[in-house]
Amino acid sequence: MVQNEHFLNVADSLKPSLIEKNVMPVDMELHRQRMLSKGDILRLDFGNHIVGKVTLKFGFTGSHPDAPAWIRLKFAERECELLENAETYRGWISMGWIQQEQLHIDVLPSSIALPRRYAFRYLQIEVLDVSSKYQLKLEDALCVATTSADDAKLHPYLGTERLARLDQIACHTLRECMQDVFEDGPKRDRRLWMGDLRMQALANYETFRNYDLVKRCLYLFAGTMMDGGRIGACLFTEPKIEVDDTVMFDYSLFYIPTLLDYYKATGDMETLRELAPTALHQLEVVRPYFGENHLVKDSNVLGWCFVDWNLGLNKQASAQGIYLYCLKAAIEMAGLLGVNTQTLQEDFSAKKAAAELLWNGSFYVSGENQQVSWASQVWMTLGGAANGDAQLLERLEQTSAEAMVTPYMYHNYIDALLTVGQKEKALQVMDAYWGGMMDDGADTFWELYNPQNPDESPYGGTIVNSYCHAWSCAPAYFLRKFFSEESQ
Amino acid sequence: MVQNEHFLNVADSLKPSLIEKNVMPVDMELHRQRMLSKGDILRLDFGNHIVGKVTLKFGFTGSHPDAPAWIRLKFAERECELLENAETYRGWISMGWIQQEQLHIDVLPSSIALPRRYAFRYLQIEVLDVSSKYQLKLEDALCVATTSADDAKLHPYLGTERLARLDQIACHTLRECMQDVFEDGPKRDRRLWMGDLRMQALANYETFRNYDLVKRCLYLFAGTMMDGGRIGACLFTEPKIEVDDTVMFDYSLFYIPTLLDYYKATGDMETLRELAPTALHQLEVVRPYFGENHLVKDSNVLGWCFVDWNLGLNKQASAQGIYLYCLKAAIEMAGLLGVNTQTLQEDFSAKKAAAELLWNGSFYVSGENQQVSWASQVWMTLGGAANGDAQLLERLEQTSAEAMVTPYMYHNYIDALLTVGQKEKALQVMDAYWGGMMDDGADTFWELYNPQNPDESPYGGTIVNSYCHAWSCAPAYFLRKFFSEESQ
Numbered sequence: 019m020v021q022n023e024h025f026l027n028v029a030d031s032l033k034p035s036l037i038e039k040n041v042m043p044v045d046m047e048l049h050r051q052r053m054l055s056k057g058d059i060l061r062l063d064f065g066n067h068i069v070g071k072v073t074l075k076f077g078f079t080g081s082h083p084d085a086p087a088w089i090r091l092k093f094a095e096r097e098c099e100l101l102e103n104a105e106t107y108r109g110w111i112s113m114g115w116i117q118q119e120q121l122h123i124d125v126l127p128s129s130i131a132l133p134r135r136y137a138f139r140y141l142q143i144e145v146l147d148v149s150s151k152y153q154l155k156l157e158d159a160l161c162v163a164t165t166s167a168d169d170a171k172l173h174p175y176l177g178t179e180r181l182a183r184l185d186q187i188a189c190h191t192l193r194e195c196m197q198d199v200f201e202d203g204p205k206r207d208r209r210l211w212m213g214d215l216r217m218q219a220l221a222n223y224e225t226f227r228n229y230d231l232v233k234r235c236l237y238l239f240a241g242t243m244m245d246g247g248r249i250g251a252c253l254f255t256e257p258k259i260e261v262d263d264t265v266m267f268d269y270s271l272f273y274i275p276t277l278l279d280y281y282k283a284t285g286d287m288e289t290l291r292e293l294a295p296t297a298l299h300q301l302e303v304v305r306p307y308f309g310e311n312h313l314v315k316d317s318n319v320l321g322w323c324f325v326d327w328n329l330g331l332n333k334q335a336s337a338q339g340i341y342l343y344c345l346k347a348a349i350e351m352a353g354l355l356g357v358n359t360q361t362l363q364e365d366f367s368a369k370k371a372a373a374e375l376l377w378n379g380s381f382y383v384s385g386e387n388q389q390v391s392w393a394s395q396v397w398m399t400l401g402g403a404a405n406g407d408a409q410l411l412e413r414l415e416q417t418s419a420e421a422m423v424t425p426y427m428y429h430n431y432i433d434a435l436l437t438v439g440q441k442e443k444a445l446q447v448m449d450a451y452w453g454g455m456m457d458d459g460a461d462t463f464w465e466l467y468n469p470q471n472p473d474e475s476p477y478g479g480t481i482v483n484s485y486c487h488a489w490s491c492a493p494a495y496f497l498r499k500f501f502s503e504e505s506q
Numbered sequence: 507m508v509q510n511e512h513f514l515n516v517a518d519s520l521k522p523s524l525i526e527k528n529v530m531p532v533d534m535e536l537h538r539q540r541m542l543s544k545g546d547i548l549r550l551d552f553g554n555h556i557v558g559k560v561t562l563k564f565g566f567t568g569s570h571p572d573a574p575a576w577i578r579l580k581f582a583e584r585e586c587e588l589l590e591n592a593e594t595y596r597g598w599i600s601m602g603w604i605q606q607e608q609l610h611i612d613v614l615p616s617s618i619a620l621p622r623r624y625a626f627r628y629l630q631i632e633v634l635d636v637s638s639k640y641q642l643k644l645e646d647a648l649c650v651a652t653t654s655a656d657d658a659k660l661h662p663y664l665g666t667e668r669l670a671r672l673d674q675i676a677c678h679t680l681r682e683c684m685q686d687v688f689e690d691g692p693k694r695d696r697r698l699w700m701g702d703l704r705m706q707a708l709a710n711y712e713t714f715r716n717y718d719l720v721k722r723c724l725y726l727f728a729g730t731m732m733d734g735g736r737i738g739a740c741l742f743t744e745p746k747i748e749v750d751d752t753v754m755f756d757y758s759l760f761y762i763p764t765l766l767d768y769y770k771a772t773g774d775m776e777t778l779r780e781l782a783p784t785a786l787h788q789l790e791v792v793r794p795y796f797g798e799n800h801l802v803k804d805s806n807v808l809g810w811c812f813v814d815w816n817l818g819l820n821k822q823a824s825a826q827g828i829y830l831y832c833l834k835a836a837i838e839m840a841g842l843l844g845v846n847t848q849t850l851q852e853d854f855s856a857k858k859a860a861a862e863l864l865w866n867g868s869f870y871v872s873g874e875n876q877q878v879s880w881a882s883q884v885w886m887t888l889g890g891a892a893n894g895d896a897q898l899l900e901r902l903e904q905t906s907a908e909a910m911v912t913p914y915m916y917h918n919y920i921d922a923l924l925t926v927g928q929k930e931k932a933l934q935v936m937d938a939y940w941g942g943m944m945d946d947g948a949d950t951f952w953e954l955y956n957p958q959n960p961d962e963s964p965y966g967g968t969i970v971n972s973y974c975h976a977w978s979c980a981p982a983y984f985l986r987k988f989f990s991e992e993s994q
Binding site: 081085087088110112113114119122124125127134146147149209260262263 | 600612
C-alpha cells in the first residue's frame with residue numbers, strides 16, 4: 019500500500035458536512051393505534067428511499083411490562099425484500115449485508131436510537147415476543163436522513179413528464195449515494211468504487227454540482243494506492259482510509275477519464291496538475307496486461323477486469339476498448355498540461371491496430387472462444403476502434419450476443435450510441451431499460467436489472483441486491499446533458 | 507396505586523453503589539488464536555456465574571473486511587442452555603427473557619460495549635456470516651460484574667468441606683441477586699418480589715450484612731402500594747418504582763415477618779416504628795379472604811396465593827398456616843412497639859382453631875378435594891397449628907402427598923423441621939436437596955429443582971428458567987445460623 023499524506027490531507031479537508039432531514043413514516047397515526055402482541059407485524063413506509071439513522075419510540079398498553087419485549091426489524095429498499103427469509107439465503111455474498119436486527123426492549127416506554135445507518139423505504143417491526151401481560155405500541159418513528167447532495171443546487175429537468183420522472187429517480191439515486199464519499203450503494207457496499215465514481219461524477223456535474231466531493235474522492239484514490247502506484251478498484255473509509263486489495267484492469271484506468279471530466283467540469287487546473295501524474299501512471303500499471311502484439315492478453319483470473327456483472331462475459335475485447343477509451347483521455351489530459359503526447363499517440367495507434375486482431379468481419383470477438391458480446395462492441399466503439407460505429411451497434415440487435423446485465427454497462431451503451439450519433443436510439447434504450455425499473459415501481463435505480471429476468475442476482479439471492487446504486491444514475495446525466503430543452 | 511413520597515425518598519437515599527469487578531474468560535489466549543468463518547462457534551467460560559455488562563473486542567485476519575460481520579450471542583447460566591434453540595421454545599413465559607442477541611459489526615477492529623446486563627457464566631459467539639475475504643477474531647472479552655454484596659463483610663463458614671461448598675454456592679447466589687435491590691433472579695425477573703426478599707434478607711443478615719439494602723426494599727414496598735394500602739407481590743424498578751398488579755395473599759403478609767426480621771437483625775426501632783402500621787395493615791387487607799368460620803376460603807383465582815410452583819397444589823391450608831405464621835410476627839411486632847396485642851391474640855386463637863377444620867386425623871387437607879400436600883403441613887407447622895409437629899412432618903414421608911418443587915418451599919420445610927427440633931433431619935434434607943444441585947454442577951442455586959425431574963419448568967421450557975435465584979440461597983442462612991461451629 020502506498021500512502022500519500024498530502025493527498026489524504028487534502029481529501030480530509032474536503033469532507034462534507036452531511037445535510038440532515040427528518041423523515042417520518044406515512045400513516046404514523048394509524049400505526050400508533052396498533053397494539054402489538056407476539057407475532058404481530060407493523061410495516062412502516064417512509065414514503066421514499068432514505069439513508070440514515072432511525073429512532074423508534076415504544077410504549078405499551080396493559081399491565082406494567084414484566085418481561086423484555088423482543089422484536090425483529092427488517093429494513094428494505096423494496097417492499098418485496100420483506101417477504102424474503104434471511105435464514106434461507108445461501109448466496110456467496112455475506113448475509114451481513116441483510117438489513118435485519120433483533121432487539122430487546124428492557125424498559126418501556128423507551129426511545130431507541132439505532133446505532134447503524136440503513137438504506138430503506140420500508141421498515142418492518144415484528145414482535146418476536148412480549149409477555150401476555152402487555153402489548154407493545156410504536157409511539158414514534160423517525161429517520162434522520164443524510165446526504166451530501168444539496169437540493170438547492172439542483173435545477174429542475176425540463177422534458178416530458180415521463181423523462182422528468184426518470185431524471186427524478188436518477189437524481190434521488192445519486193442523492194442517496196452521496197455521503198462522506200460517493201458510495202456505490204448506501205445499502206451495499208457503502209464504498210468508494212472507481213467505476214461507480216466515474217459515472218456519479220458525471221451525473222453530479224449536471225445535478226448537485228458538488229465538485230468538492232469529486233475532488234475529495236480523486237484525492238482519496240491518489241492518497242492510498244496499491245503497490246506500484248496502482249489506483250485501487252475501491253477504497254474503504256472505515257476505520258480509516260485504506261485501499262482494497264481488489265485488482266481490476268478497467269477500474270485503475272478509469273481514474274484517467276474521471277480526473278479529466280473533473281477538470282472539464284470545474285476548470286480546476288491545480289488539481290489536474292497535481293493528480294495527472296498519478297492518472298497517467300495507470301497506463302504503465304496495466305502495461306503487463308498486453309502481449310507484444312499490443313493486444314490485451316485474456317486472463318482466467320476471476321474479475322481481472324470488471325466490465326459487467328454478466329458472469330459468462332469474456333473481458334478481453336472490452337479491456338482493449340477500455341484501454342483505448344482511457345488512453346484518449348490521457349492524450350487530452352497531457353495536451354492540457356502541455357506535455358508532449360507523441361508517445362501516447364503512438365501507443366494509441368498500436369493498440370487501435372491490435373484491436374483489429376479481434377475483428378471477425380462482423381464483430382469484435384473476445385477470448386479463446388471468440389465470444390461476441392454487447393460489452394465488447396460498446397467498448398470498442400467508445401475506444402474509437404476502426405469498426406466501432408453505428409452499424410456495429412445496430413447489427414448487435416439481430417444477434418444473441420452475450421448480454422448486458424447492469425445499468426452500469428447500459429450507461430456505456432447509451433454513451434456509445436451518443437458517440438456514434440444515435441441520439442434517438444439512445445433515448446429509446448434508456449426509456450426501455452431505466453423506464454422498465456420505473457414501471458416496476460423503483461424509487462431509486464437498481465444495481466442490477468435484466469428486463470428478461472428482473473430477479474437476476476450475481477450474488478445468489480436478491481435479498482442482498484442493492485436497489486439504490488450509483489452506477490444506475492445515468493438518466494440524470496444523459497437526459498440533462500443531451501435531452502433537456504436547454505440542451506436542444 | 508398508593509405512593510408515599512417520604513418512603514420513596516428514604517428508599518432512594520439508600521440506593522447502593524454497585525461494587526464492580528472485571529472478569530475475563532478463562533483460556534482467553536486460546537480464543538484469541540481462533541480465526542472465525544461463517545458458522546464457527548466460540549464458547550467462552552467466565553469461570554463462575556457473573557452479572558454485568560460485557561465488552562467484546564473484535565479484530566480480523568485476511569483482507570480488509572468488505573462486509574459487516576453478523577454474529578449471534580448466547581449468554582447462559584448453565585452450559586446446557588447453549589444447546590437449546592430459542593426458535594423452538596413454546597412455553598408461556600416471554601421469550602424476551604432468553605439472553606440471545608444478533609449483532610452486526612460494521613467496522614473492524616471494533617470494541618463493542620453491549621448495552622444490556624446479562625446473568626451468565628458462558629457466552630457463545632456464533633458467526634452467522636462474514637465475507638469470504640476475511641475471518642473474524644475475538645481479541646478481548648470483559649465483563650464488568652456488579653453486586654451490592656460486599657465480600658469484606660463475609661466471614662468464612664466453618665463446617666465440613668461439603669457444607670462449606672453448599673454455603674459458598676448459596677452466598678454466590680445471594681451475591682448475584684444483590685444489585686440496586688434484592689432481585690429474585692438476575693436473569694429473570696430481575697425484580698423485587700416480597701416472597702424472595704424475606705429469604706434474601708435472612709441470608710443477608712448471616713452473610714453480607716447489607717442492612718441498608720433490606721431497609722431500602724422495605725421502604726420501596728411501603729412507598730408504592732396497591733389500592734387499599736396493600737403491599738404488592740412485587741415491584742418494578744424501571745423506568746421508575748411501581749408496584750406490579752399481581753395480587754398474592756401470602757406475599758402481602760410476608761411484609762410483616764420481613765420487617766420484624768429486619769428489626770431483630772439491626773435493632774433499628776425508627777424503621778420498625780415507621781413501617782409497622784403498613785405491615786400490620788396487611789392483616790386487614792387479607793381479611794376478606796376468610797369465611798365467618800375464620801378459615802381461608804379456597805379460591806379458583808389463578809395464583810391467588812403463591813406457596814410453590816407446583817401447579818397442582820391447592821393453596822387453602824397453606825394460606826391458613828401462612829396467616830398464622832405472619833400473625834405471630836405481628837403480635838411480636840406489636841409487643842415491641844408497646845401496642846395492645848389482645849385483638850391480635852384473639853384473632854390468632856380463632857384462626858388456629860379454624861385450622862383444625864382442615865384436620866383429617868392425620869394431615870391438614872386443602873380445598874374441595876381434601877388434598878394432602880407437603881406445603882400444607884409445613885405451613886401449618888410454621889404457623890403453630892395444633893397438630894403441627896415433628897410427627898406430622900415425619901408421617902408425610904410415608905405418603906405420596908403433593909410435592910414441593912422449589913427451593914423456596916424447601917426453605918420453609920427446613921425452617922419447619924428446625925422449628926420442631928428436627929435439626930439432624932433438616933441438615934439431611936438440605937444436603938440431599940441443595941447438594942443435588944451442587945452435585946449437578948451448580949455455580950449458583952436454581953429457581954427450580956425437582957430431584958426426580960431436574961428439567962421441570964413451570965414455564966414450558968428450561969431455556970427461560972433462572973439458574974441463579976435468590977429464594978434458593980437458604981443454605982447460607984440455615985448453615986450459618988444453625989450449623990456452623992460458631993453456632994454449636
